Amino acid sequence: MNEIRKIVHLSFSPETSGKPVVCNIIKLYDLCFNILKAHITPREVGEMILEINGLEKAVSDAMDYLKEHGVKITPVGQKIRKDEASCMHCGVCTALCRPRALSVDRATWKVTFDPEKCVACGLCVKVCPVKAMETQLENGTI
Numbered sequence: 742m743n744e745i746r747k748i749v750h751l752s753f754s755p756e757t758s759g760k761p762v763v764c765n766i767i768k769l770y771d772l773c774f775n776i777l778k779a780h781i782t783p784r785e786v787g788e789m790i791l792e793i794n795g796l797e798k799a800v801s802d803a804m805d806y807l808k809e810h811g812v813k814i815t816p817v818g819q820k821i822r823k824d825e826a827s828c829m830h831c832g833v834c835t836a837l838c839r840p841r842a843l844s845v846d847r848a849t850w851k852v853t854f855d856p857e858k859c860v861a862c863g864l865c866v867k868v869c870p871v872k873a874m875e876t877q878l879e880n881g882t883i
């Protein structure tokens with residue numbers, strides 16, 4: 742069974758923000774975790790960006806557990822967007838993108854974006870000369 746790393750954006754409703762659901766998944770599914778960002782106040786809307794490491798099945802079960810308990814989960818890469826109309830495929834961003842979410846397609850020499858690999862570091866947003874990379878994250882980065 743594969744060990745995987747996943748970074749997710751969690752949204753908590755006022756009903757779920759006071760519950761220890763994140764502690765529960767760590768214990769129940771034997772996961773390692775790192776809270777990259779959190780803004781949680783009991784009985785208010787909250788958010789957290791969580792890095793999880795564990796066996797693929799355990800991570801998947803943990804995501805199901807969170808959903809069943811009313812937590813909205815978004816892969817963090819979906820908070821980063823590439824505007825294809827603006828991108829001029831200069832390749833500057835690919836040199837900085839460590840997880841290779843941005844890479845050059847050798848067949849077409851176009852720069853492609855894979856949100857599944859993106860860890861939302863925000864570096865591409867800062868360096869893109871034509872502002873083709875956009876972020877919906879507060880402060881632009883995790």
Ligand code: SF4
Nearest residue numbers: 828829831832834869
């Ligand atoms: S730096 Fe901007 S313009 Fe250049 S390839 Fe990346 S997204 Fe496209």
Ligand code: SF4
Nearest residue numbers: 838859860862863865
């Ligand atoms: S935010 Fe970071 S990881 Fe995501 S595409 Fe940009 S440079 Fe790569």
